[in-house]
Amino acid sequence: MKNKEPIIRLLNLSKTFRGADNEVKALEDITLDIYAGEIFGIIGMSGAGKSTLVRCINFLEKPTKGTVIFDGQDLSTLTRSELYKVRQSMGMIFQQFNLLMQRTALGNICFPLEIAGWKKTEAEARAKELLELVGMADKADAYPAQLSGGQQQRVAIARALATNPKVLLCDEATSALDPSTTRGVLTLLKDINKRLGITIVVITHEMSVIEEICQRVTIIDNGRIAETGNVEEIFTKPKSVAARRLVFPEDKKIEQLMGSRCCRIVFDGNSSFEPIIATMVLEFRHTVNILFADTKNIDGQAFGQIVIQLPEAKSVADRMIGYLRSKGLTVEEVDGYV
Amino acid sequence: MFSPVVIKMIVRGLGETLYMTLLSTALAYVLGLPLGVILVITEKDGLCPNIYLNKILNVVINLTRSVPFLILLVAVLPLTRAIVGTTIGSSATVVPLVIAAAPFIARLVESSLKEVDIGVIEAAQSMGANPKEIIYKVLLPEALPSLIVGAAIAVTTILSYSAMAGFVGGGGLGTIAINYGYHRYQKDIMFITVALLVIVVQVLQEIGMKLAAVFDKRK
Numbered sequence: 066m067k068n069k070e071p072i073i074r075l076l077n078l079s080k081t082f083r084g085a086d087n088e089v090k091a092l093e094d095i096t097l098d099i100y101a102g103e104i105f106g107i108i109g110m111s112g113a114g115k116s117t118l119v120r121c122i123n124f125l126e127k128p129t130k131g132t133v134i135f136d137g138q139d140l141s142t143l144t145r146s147e148l149y150k151v152r153q154s155m156g157m158i159f160q161q162f163n164l165l166m167q168r169t170a171l172g173n174i175c176f177p178l179e180i181a182g183w184k185k186t187e188a189e190a191r192a193k194e195l196l197e198l199v200g201m202a203d204k205a206d207a208y209p210a211q212l213s214g215g216q217q218q219r220v221a222i223a224r225a226l227a228t229n230p231k232v233l234l235c236d237e238a239t240s241a242l243d244p245s246t247t248r249g250v251l252t253l254l255k256d257i258n259k260r261l262g263i264t265i266v267v268i269t270h271e272m273s274v275i276e277e278i279c280q281r282v283t284i285i286d287n288g289r290i291a292e293t294g295n296v297e298e299i300f301t302k303p304k305s306v307a308a309r310r311l312v313f314p315e316d317k318k319i320e321q322l323m324g325s326r327c328c329r330i331v332f333d334g335n336s337s338f339e340p341i342i343a344t345m346v347l348e349f350r351h352t353v354n355i356l357f358a359d360t361k362n363i364d365g366q367a368f369g370q371i372v373i374q375l376p377e378a379k380s381v382a383d384r385m386i387g388y389l390r391s392k393g394l395t396v397e398e399v400d401g402y403v
Numbered sequence: 404m405f406s407p408v409v410i411k412m413i414v415r416g417l418g419e420t421l422y423m424t425l426l427s428t429a430l431a432y433v434l435g436l437p438l439g440v441i442l443v444i445t446e447k448d449g450l451c452p453n454i455y456l457n458k459i460l461n462v463v464i465n466l467t468r469s470v471p472f473l474i475l476l477v478a479v480l481p482l483t484r485a486i487v488g489t490t491i492g493s494s495a496t497v498v499p500l501v502i503a504a505a506p507f508i509a510r511l512v513e514s515s516l517k518e519v520d521i522g523v524i525e526a527a528q529s530m531g532a533n534p535k536e537i538i539y540k541v542l543l544p545e546a547l548p549s550l551i552v553g554a555a556i557a558v559t560t561i562l563s564y565s566a567m568a569g570f571v572g573g574g575g576l577g578t579i580a581i582n583y584g585y586h587r588y589q590k591d592i593m594f595i596t597v598a599l600l601v602i603v604v605q606v607l608q609e610i611g612m613k614l615a616a617v618f619d620k621r622k
């Protein structure tokens with residue numbers, strides 16, 4: 066990011082939940098800077114502490130130890146009403162959308178504006194503007210129950226943006242959506258980030274979501290930060306065990322993953338070469354070994370052929386071949402290429 | 404079948420019954436609704452946790468609810484006399500009805516409010532809503548259909564209590580049923596009053612369910 070000003074600073078943050086006879090250390094010693102204007106990812110397995118972390122950012126959860134600094138303010142020093150005010154500059158969206166079921170789409174977006182003390186007519190005008198922004202202008206009077214998951218999340222995004230927040234916190238915002246709806250919502254988030262310059266914090270357990278929209282990412286494992294860095298860097302050279310587990314779920318060395326099956330893929334200009342292989346690797350979470358490639362990139366379209374070595378697991382290899390064929394590529398198995 | 408005098412009496416009884424029931428329900432909600440809200444928000448993970456207040460309220464509500472209505476009716480006679488000036492008739496019955504119904508209503512309200520999705524409350528908090536705003540703009544409106552169903556249950560329960568009050572001169576259809584059916588063996592009058600009670604319960608219940616459906620935007 067050009068603007069190297071951290072809008073959110075977490076310093077040595079810890080959160081321990083105390084039950085009657087047990088203690089859960091949900092977060093331990095988290096230190097993190099999130100810069101203004103970036104899309105920042107927080108990824109980890111279920112139970113790693115992601116939701117607790119994001120809830121600490123807007124103080125829905127008070128950290129046991131450590132400091133949260135938002136836009137230069139130490140949140141622990143604020144009075145309650147100051148905290149309520151600060152929360153109006155942090156929007157949040159959720160896995161289950163959490164819309165008010167008894168209010169229309171428009172009514173839902175008016176809600177934060179009512180809290181912020183807007184006049185009704187002005188709030189409605191602003192709400193309509195936001196429905197437009199998220200492509201839901203025709204659904205102003207629909208109740209959440211009448212909307213699909215993707216539409217509900219769009220309304221939730223509009224609601225979260227209503228008070229012009231500086232930060233949008235997304236806790237598993239696409240985890241309840243199917244892949245194509247997910248892509249739509251992620252595209253919308255990217256678009257909002259670009260247009261409004263709003264900082265977005267994306268919490269997810271899916272590497273593909275991070276890959277799709279984030280610039281930087283931190284990996285949370287068991288309440289601790291395993292690794293923080295640029296997405297490409299972590300994706301290509303994961304250093305920590307937790308990162309490797311996310312990028313390659315089997316956590317094996319690439320060599321061990323490779324089988325003896327190879328196939329030749331012919332590119333005849335109907336597709337671009339890079340995204341297909343990259344997307345396939347992402348989707349299957351298995352790498353392939355490129356043994357031979359002779360392709361030309363003409364206007365973004367690929368011509369030529371490559372030979373790849375498929376993963377050892379037969380089911381994965383078979384599905385990969387199917388995947389490539391479904392993309393309209395000519396794929397043939399070649400025996401004993403090596 | 405009935406003489407005009409009897410018909411007039413029954414119509415008056417019906418009027419009294421409706422008056423007692425509806426007035427008591429309204430007054431009981433004035434007490435029970437805030438009590439129900441306080442029960443929910445003072446819980447351990449509630450909006451304004453206060454376990455001591457919560458414990459005390461729970462004990463008081465349970466105590467009041469476990470006293471049989473007829474005993475309560477007699478027990479509060481001095482209070483009734485102090486408030487209404489008499490202990491017989493439908494206005495006098497309103498006092499014990501309210502005292503008996505308010506804790507019951509508090510429980511109904513409590514369970515309705517607990518149905519509200521915790522995620523929606525969290526979303527409101529994330530937007531900077533304070534507890535009062537969450538109560539008025541989230542908890543109560545989101546629970547509205549369920550609150551209406553609860554009100555239908557409350558009003559029909561209060562109606563049957565009011566009929567019970569007829570045993571001790573509480574007025575309304577209950578008193579007629581007791582006086583004519585029980586004391587004078589006029590089974591036809593008793594029958595018609597009981598039938599009327601059944602019909603009133605059905606109608607009130609039906610209205611409640613219809614209203615709840617109208618206000619339910621979740622489907």
Ligand SMILES: Nc1ncnc2c1ncn2[C@@H]1O[C@H](COP(=O)(O)OP(=O)(O)O)[C@@H](O)[C@H]1O
Nearest residue numbers: 082089091109110111112113114115116117118
């Ligand atoms: N309110 C709570 N009380 C007790 N334990 C909690 C609470 N919230 C979360 N936890 C625990 O903290 C850990 C992290 O939870 P969470 O932040 O929800 O993980 P994630 O969002 O990564 O799946 C889990 O072990 C969870 O059981």
Ligand SMILES: [Mg+2]
Nearest residue numbers: 115116117237
């Ligand atoms: Mg979570």
